[in-house]
Amino acid sequence: MSMNKKQEVGLRLKQFREAQGISQKTLAEKCGWGASRIGNYEAGVRSINLDDAEIIASVLKIKPYQILFDASEIEALPNVGQIDIQPKFQNSFPLLSSVQAGQWTEACEAYSLDEIDEWYEATVKTSERCFWLRVQGDSMTSPSGVSVPEGTLVLVDTEKEHGNGSLVVAKLTDVNEATFKKFVSDGGQDYLKPLNKDYKTVPINGNCKIIGVVVEARLRLI
Template structure:
């Protein structure tokens, strides 16, 4: 079993969410998710901190191989550039992928995440996804969208609301058979959904701007 799977099993055993573990080890839930899946490395110091919080104790043989953990977790992966498009274009893509042409975009932003053949970036509008916790997506930050992604409760999605025709960025939640779009900013209301929306894609990476 690799170290990512060991971390995941230990976190589940302690009934910790990725967000809760990220808070305790001062990390990002996205980074931890990729670490668990073997898609990202981390520093030996951070790895020891995670293991300490989760109470992970390795056998002598496993411990002897810890110096090679980073190499084993992440083979090198070249960044790929995806187009930065407008929310209007993103909403039109929800109707038909044939209308979406990445080559039409003027700006391209690189990411090591795989958003698929038609992945694209959007600029976050407003402060509904801004919060004091982690993650937070302030206005002006960039989000990478992977179209046609599976729906997973707790993940973040760009969604087109069919009644208004507007597109929005929210956290998707399933609870007791009900489905919601939840903002991270508590000043905004949670939106119940029952089929009157179109999921454009899942947000799999983000970048801050203006730092």
């Protein structure tokens, strides 16, 4: 069954949104709308007018026409040449210390660009609000399954929403620096769980802020 125009536009919107790891609810809130509006757009239930496309595009840092038209439609327009319609993403981010990472807030990054000596490129699509963190200690080292040894660089996306099983960087209220753990939700209780069984799982009871989700890991051997 072929899609109609509204469904095609909705699908493109969904692809751009998911490429940046933003939920429908988060995108709607950033646009100043109710939670269901983005879902209706993506399902093709509601048409996206130009004004709304401009608002969405501003949040996603793309152009409105990238949502409203596909490549073939753009090429067919007079005086419009071939363009790159892929979502844009910043691919170089700073390496922060665990203390700097713990001070991260949504309103203001906790570092001065002039003070950061190490920057590394990402190989995955992310939001523009990311940083690298070097893993300290062996709490995330496991003899089986996923293991992230000491010295690994992990890329933290502060705009990506965490879920059960996400590897996250978080800050406990009584600790000055960020910690890297697995987020686990079980029976209505959330936990920060080390991958190393020799370390204790920490219950989350209003004592923790999730700073971001780890989306890439890189082990430097030199």
